[in-house]
Amino acid sequence: MTTLTMKVNGKTRTGDAEGRTLLVQFLRDELELTGTHVGCDTSQCGACVVHVNGKPVKSCTMFANEADGAEIVTIEGQAAEDGTLTAVQQAFQDHHGLQCGFCTPGMVMSATALLKENPKPTEADIRHYLEGNICRCTGYHNIIKAIYAASGQDVSSIAAE
Amino acid sequence: MYNFEFVKPGSVAEAVAALKDEEAQPLSGGQTLIPTMKQRLNMPGTLVSLTGIPELVGVSADGGTLTIGGATTHAQVAAEATAYPALAALAGNIGDPAVRNRGTIGGSLANNDPAACYPSAALASGATIVTNVREIAADDYFQGMFTTALDEGEIITGVKFPTPEKANYQKFEQPASRFALTGVFVAKYADGVRVAVTGASEEGVFRWTEAEAALSSNFSADAVDGLTASADGLIGDLHGTPEYRANLIKVLTKRAVAAAA
Numbered sequence: 560m561t562t563l564t565m566k567v568n569g570k571t572r573t574g575d576a577e578g579r580t581l582l583v584q585f586l587r588d589e590l591e592l593t594g595t596h597v598g599c600d601t602s603q604c605g606a607c608v609v610h611v612n613g614k615p616v617k618s619c620t621m622f623a624n625e626a627d628g629a630e631i632v633t634i635e636g637q638a639a640e641d642g643t644l645t646a647v648q649q650a651f652q653d654h655h656g657l658q659c660g661f662c663t664p665g666m667v668m669s670a671t672a673l674l675k676e677n678p679k680p681t682e683a684d685i686r687h688y689l690e691g692n693i694c695r696c697t698g699y700h701n702i703i704k705a706i707y708a709a710s711g712q713d714v715s716s717i718a719a720e
Numbered sequence: 721m722y723n724f725e726f727v728k729p730g731s732v733a734e735a736v737a738a739l740k741d742e743e744a745q746p747l748s749g750g751q752t753l754i755p756t757m758k759q760r761l762n763m764p765g766t767l768v769s770l771t772g773i774p775e776l777v778g779v780s781a782d783g784g785t786l787t788i789g790g791a792t793t794h795a796q797v798a799a800e801a802t803a804y805p806a807l808a809a810l811a812g813n814i815g816d817p818a819v820r821n822r823g824t825i826g827g828s829l830a831n832n833d834p835a836a837c838y839p840s841a842a843l844a845s846g847a848t849i850v851t852n853v854r855e856i857a858a859d860d861y862f863q864g865m866f867t868t869a870l871d872e873g874e875i876i877t878g879v880k881f882p883t884p885e886k887a888n889y890q891k892f893e894q895p896a897s898r899f900a901l902t903g904v905f906v907a908k909y910a911d912g913v914r915v916a917v918t919g920a921s922e923e924g925v926f927r928w929t930e931a932e933a934a935l936s937s938n939f940s941a942d943a944v945d946g947l948t949a950s951a952d953g954l955i956g957d958l959h960g961t962p963e964y965r966a967n968l969i970k971v972l973t974k975r976a977v978a979a980a981a
């Protein structure tokens with residue numbers, strides 16, 4: 560066991576990890592931040608996406624030890640203390656970008672990273688960026704719409720079906 | 721996953737020393753190694769992380785050569801390999817953004833997955849694989865599926881790509897994994913054209929020499945028309961027969977030449 564220290568959602572947090580402890584296990588089991596989900600555990604689905612030093616990564620495919628000293632942002636770090644949602648979160652609600660919600664933490668973290676890199680993405684840019692995020696419910700269209708709306712663009716230009 | 725010791729050295733020399741232990745193995749982006757460890761296909765006693773070694777990271781262009789550090793991520797290559805646009809484009813289409821933020825060129829070349837993208841770029845460019853002990857020409861480096869010229873404990877510190885006059889990579893994606901069902905990298909240099917094929921052969925990446933000869937005398941998609949890639953030794957699986965892959969090799973070569981020209 561080693562003791563790791565990270566800045567998680569702006570707060571310094573410490574916890575113990577074995578060599579094999581995955582970042583997602585550290586966040587969920589050690590720090591009790593269970594908003595980050597494990598959908599597949601095989602690097603395919605993206606439910607576990609968090610930001611490490613500002614970049615989206617699959618936390619099921621990174622060892623916690625690799626994140627020692629890093630800045631981590633998770634879904635819990637999105638809404639303000641008073642519950643006010645971010646533009647991306649609000650747009651997911653407004654455009655029905657979720658059904659069961661299991662993929663949503665990863666979708667929101669990927670979408671937020673996309674809009675930071677590319678503030679006015681096209682529909683094709685959004686679909687390409689979400690290649691590693693799988694949703695079993697929505698059929699994606701409302702997710703794409705939500706992200707397009709969150710970027711401040713007019714969603715009526717996106718096909719309805 | 722079986723447990724292991726985790727060490728994170730700050731220099732190549734320390735990493736090489738840590739890898740002297742027979743049970744030790746390098747860890748780069750972990751995008752291949754972690755999944756195989758979860759399946760218990762791999763059980764190192766110690767993982768030596770290469771992600772904290774500044775000398776292994778970076779992209780630099782100098783006098784017709786693009787040099788990429790062994791632990792440079794796909795995302796960084798996509799953003800910074802402007803001297804070699806076809807290579808930057810290849811890196812920017814590996815997996816998805818999260819995979820590209822962790823996965824590295826050294827890990828990809830060390831693994832030599834028969835469906836990986838980078839091996840085709842290295843072979844088509846006549847790249848040089850630089851390790852902590854020597855330099856290996858791409859033609860000698862790839863030795864069949866998941867097999868390379870690397871010795872135990874040897875680490876890839878960088879890759880040198882001669883920058884071509886024209887080049888293009890065409891990847892026909894396997895729709896589930898998004899690896900290359902077949903991929904073709906074409907690179908044109910002053911002294912000739914090289915064509916490397918990934919995803920298709922039981923032996924991993926290989927050069928299509930007939931197409932190289934035809935394209936070296938006439939760099940146009942039509943030059944490949946009269947050729948047929950052989951289906952002998954090609955992969956047959958539920959995604960495609962050997963004959964299907966053989967046809968893809970020709971189609972993708974033509975597309976790559978058309979896009980590069």
Ligand SMILES: Cc1cc2nc3c(=O)[nH]c(=O)nc-3n(C[C@H](O)[C@H](O)[C@H](O)COP(=O)(O)OP(=O)(O)OC[C@H]3O[C@@H](n4cnc5c(N)ncnc54)[C@H](O)[C@@H]3O)c2cc1C
Nearest residue numbers: 748749750751752753815823824826827830836837875876
């Ligand atoms: C969802 C998903 C999609 C993917 N899609 C693609 C794709 O489309 N195309 C593609 O090409 N790849 C794809 N990959 C693989 C990806 O590119 C990996 O990043 C890459 O194959 C391995 O690089 P790594 O840095 O993650 O290596 P690791 O997983 O850390 O290591 C892989 C192997 O190489 C060894 N190693 C690592 N670095 C070195 C070094 N410097 N010297 C010597 N040995 C070393 C390790 O010991 C290990 O055996 C995908 C992966 C995932 C998870």
Ligand code: FES
Nearest residue numbers: 598599600605619
């Ligand atoms: S749980 Fe990490 S990618 Fe699915």
Ligand code: FES
Nearest residue numbers: 658662694695696
């Ligand atoms: S909303 Fe159910 S998986 Fe996406």
